[in-house]
Amino acid sequence: MFLNIFHWFVHDARTWVTVTAQTHPYWVFPIAFAIAFSESFVGVSFLIPGTILLLTMGGVIGASHIGLFPAVSGAIIGSVLGDWISWWIGYHYHHKIVHSWLFRRFEEQIEKGLHFFHRWGTWAIFIGRFMGPFRATVPLVAGMSELEFWPFMIANAASAVIWAVALLAFPAMAAHYLLT
Numbered sequence: 001m002f003l004n005i006f007h008w009f010v011h012d013a014r015t016w017v018t019v020t021a022q023t024h025p026y027w028v029f030p031i032a033f034a035i036a037f038s039e040s041f042v043g044v045s046f047l048i049p050g051t052i053l054l055l056t057m058g059g060v061i062g063a064s065h066i067g068l069f070p071a072v073s074g075a076i077i078g079s080v081l082g083d084w085i086s087w088w089i090g091y092h093y094h095h096k097i098v099h100s101w102l103f104r105r106f107e108e109q110i111e112k113g114l115h116f117f118h119r120w121g122t123w124a125i126f127i128g129r130f131m132g133p134f135r136a137t138v139p140l141v142a143g144m145s146e147l148e149f150w151p152f153m154i155a156n157a158a159s160a161v162i163w164a165v166a167l168l169a170f171p172a173m174a175a176h177y178l179l180t
Contacts, residue, residue: 021057025066032057032074036164040082042089043102045136051167058168062175068168075164083139083156090143097144113137117145125155129163
C-alpha cells in the first residue's frame with residue numbers, strides 16, 4: 001500500500017501538476033502555494049515530495065512559456081506561511097509537541113532538528129530550508145526553543161526567496177533553453 005501511495009505522489013501527482021499547469025496557467029500560483037506550504041509545514045512535509053513537484057513545475061513553466069512570477073510568488077508565500085505556522089506551534093506548545101500523539105512518530109527528526117538548531121542558531125532556519133530532513137522540523141524546534149519572531153521571519157523569508165527561485169527558475173530556464 002505504501003508503494004502505491006508513493007507511486008501516486010511521485011508519478012501521478014507530477015503528471016497532474018504538469019497537465020494542470022499547461023491547460024490552466026491561472027492555477028500556477030495556487031498550485032505552487034499549496035506544494036510549498038505542504039513542503040514547509042511540519043507533519044505534512046514528510047508525506048508530500050514538494051521538491052520534486054516544484055522542480056517539475058519549473059520545467060513545465062519553462063517549456064510552456066507560462067509566467068514564472070506567479071509560481072515563484074506562490075512558492076515563496078506558501079513556504080513562509082508553512083514555516084511560520086510550524087514555528088508558532090513550537091512556540092506555543094514547546095516540548096509538549098514531542099510527546100503528542102501527532103508528532104510521536106517524528107521524535108527522531110525533531111531531536112535531530114533540535115540538535116541542528118542549537119548548533120547553528122538562527123542560521124539553522126536559513127540553512128535548514130535547503131536540507132530536506134530539516135526543512136519542516138527546524139521552524140518547529142526554533143519555536144520550541146523560543147526564538148523570537150523577527151529573527152525567525154527574516155531568516156524564513158530570505159531563505160524562502162532563494163529556495164523558490166532555485167526550485168522554479170532554474171528548471172524553467174533549463175527547459176526553455178533546451179526547447180529553443
